[in-house]
Amino acid sequence: YGTPKDFMYLVNELHKAGVGVILDWVPAHFATDAHGLAEFDGQCIFEHPDPRLGEHPEWGTKIFNYGKNEVKNFLVANALFWLREFHVDGIRVDAVASMLYLDYGKKDGQWLPNKFGGNKNLEAIEFFHHLNSVIRGTYPGFLTIAEESTAWPNVTSGIGEEGLGFSFKWNMGWMHDFCEYMKLDPLYRKGDHYAMTFAMSYNDSENYILPLSHDEVVHLKCSMVNKMPGYPADKYANLRVGYSYMFGHSGKKLLFMGQDFGQEREWSEERELDWYLLAEPEHQALQNFYRDLLHLYTHNKAMYEQDTCMEGFEWVNADDSSRSIYSFIRHSKGAKKNLLFVCNFTPIERPEYRVGVPRGKQYRLVLNSDELQYGGSGKARPAVYKAKKQECDGRPYSFGYDLPPYGVAVFEF
Numbered sequence: 107y108g109t110p111k112d113f114m115y116l117v118n119e120l121h122k123a124g125v126g127v128i129l130d131w132v133p134a135h136f137a138t139d140a141h142g143l144a145e146f147d148g149q150c151i152f153e154h155p156d157p158r159l160g161e162h163p164e165w166g167t168k169i170f171n172y173g174k175n176e177v178k179n180f181l182v183a184n185a186l187f188w189l190r191e192f193h194v195d196g197i198r199v200d201a202v203a204s205m206l207y208l209d210y211g212k213k214d215g216q217w218l219p220n221k222f223g224g225n226k227n228l229e230a231i232e233f234f235h236h237l238n239s240v241i242r243g244t245y246p247g248f249l250t251i252a253e254e255s256t257a258w259p260n261v262t263s264g265i266g267e268e269g270l271g272f273s274f275k276w277n278m279g280w281m282h283d284f285c286e287y288m289k290l291d292p293l294y295r296k297g298d299h300y301a302m303t304f305a306m307s308y309n310d311s312e313n314y315i316l317p318l319s320h321d322e323v324v325h326l327k328c329s330m331v332n333k334m335p336g337y338p339a340d341k342y343a344n345l346r347v348g349y350s351y352m353f354g355h356s357g358k359k360l361l362f363m364g365q366d367f368g369q370e371r372e373w374s375e376e377r378e379l380d381w382y383l384l385a386e387p388e389h390q391a392l393q394n395f396y397r398d399l400l401h402l403y404t405h406n407k408a409m410y411e412q413d414t415c416m417e418g419f420e421w422v423n424a425d426d427s428s429r430s431i432y433s434f435i436r437h438s439k440g441a442k443k444n445l446l447f448v449c450n451f452t453p454i455e456r457p458e459y460r461v462g463v464p465r466g467k468q469y470r471l472v473l474n475s476d477e478l479q480y481g482g483s484g485k486a487r488p489a490v491y492k493a494k495k496q497e498c499d500g501r502p503y504s505f506g507y508d509l510p511p512y513g514v515a516v517f518e519f
Contacts, residue, residue: 306356
């Protein structure tokens, strides 16, 4: 789309607007094009000459030879080049799992074990240690993000600690569970209730990002809105409650472009987004709601400052499977501005839905999905709810709230 200087200009303008820039960076493999790195001078310079170590048969690409210092230095220098010359703020490292496992995507006979007889790529592990110590050690604010789809331990860690040293890891397990649950007819969600709570059981093992990425809206997987069940109005209501749950859940958030206003077609690099849809009220309403979720996030430290410890997240009721309702609290460090989330994943209204709370205080409604601007009914509601001394959810205090179909309510206390 332009020259290197044009890209520098773009990054500068984005920074002036307060927008960070993270590049997709692919050290896992490279194309076999004649004008590229493959057999660079007629020999295997960047890749291993043995195809069992140097090729991805599934993708038809070459694998970097991470055992060669020249190749490691080439890759580290490349990352530093984007950082120093273009001032990007981070890299998302693609296909990390394919680098960590020698047998990734390969059948018997297509790979070679390491010197200990195992399937771990020891050279790739050392490369990640080197990459993250050089980059994050020199530029502590720079983000390195691993797209790693397995249960490999300690992908994220501090520099010099045991682990690969990444700043963040994509939580692919959460993404899979979330999408499969959201696709279900609400009648059957009660049978898969704990798919949505499972990610919190291992949340403190890594610094996670919850990704709904390009991978989820291409190759006949449908856009986010068309994954949802029901009539069109149900689809948008489902997305509102789904996005609310995602925002309330521990972990950083990633949503692919166009999904914030309910793009209906799958994404394609051959055309722009379907911006014309914003002339339709349901798309504008979804964008309004997503905008206010973003504002709720940026204005409340409870939403992000304790993402990797259980002190920041507390279930109120994770077990209301018969009604498919989840309620939980996000705690701020000073406990001054905490947020209570109540999310209803069925089209059934729950009048005076009672929720247990820790104190007999006032609870102020700060986000209500039933507002007209979000596509709701616009029913008038009190702004403040006073908890009574009435046991509910195993807590001494509680209050009632008229929870609408697919309703979301967020209270500050």
